[in-house]
Amino acid sequence: MSRFDEADDPRRRLLIKALAAGALSAAVTDKAALASSIFGTPPGKLPPGQSIYRLDGTVKVNGQDANMKTIIKPNDTVETGPKSEVVFVVGGSSMIMRENSHMTMEGKEDNASFLVQGFRMITGKLLTVSRSKGTQIRTATATIGIRGTGYYIESDPEQTYFCTCYGLTDVESNNDPSSRDTVASKHHDKPLYILANAQPGQNVRRAGFINHTDQELSLIETLVGRTPPFVFAGDDYSSPRRDY
DSSP: OOOGGOOOOOHHHHHHHOOOOOSTTSSHHHHHHHHHHHHSSSOOOOOOTOEEEESSOEEETTTEETTOOOEEEEEEEEETTTTTTEEEEEEEEEEESSOEEEEEEEEEEEEEEEEEEEEEEEEEEEEEEOOSEEEEOOOOSSSEEEEEEEEEEEEOEEEEEEEEEEEEEEESSSSSOOEEEEEEESSOOOOEESSSSTTOOOOEEEOOOOOOOOOOHHHHHHHHTOOOOOOOOOOOOOSSSSOO
């Protein structure tokens, strides 16, 4: 994948530089100042009653303009406009949703306790971490079962890009049930493309590692009080580690 200084979005380059510089461990004054300047507050577990950690540009929840006080719940629809991004938490799921994205969540709410059970990713890009073992993602081309994982997805009508950053997932083509795969990943081991109209048995294909970083995964895990199940030295991960 591209290094952080080659990311296509200048705002994202700034965010990743802050994370790589150590903003997640903001005990040192200059790091705390850096984190505050980039994020508004140093990264940490979000307090009860707060959903959005960072919002940039145009973000809508259920068709209404969102702000830092907006509460995002299961079964809500979240959309971002051009040059926009939102970092948010719903229950134990934490997400970075990039520009020009449209997603509807499925889940349940019980006395202010939120559980996300699925996503319909209509279009766009989403990085998510969760420990839920019963989540299902649907896109135009794929149905993906999540069994406690971090993952990155890019969805459009012709194909889905899906990286199991860590954890276990079941991936199947919507148009071709013979194209399917189960991925057990420790560290971005097997990214995939799920296509719309390839030959039978060939709609799920190996892909490269693109457009997300370990630093971003650490940020969103931090927002729900967790850490990723891997250790990294502050540089971007660059390629899959295992062959299947």
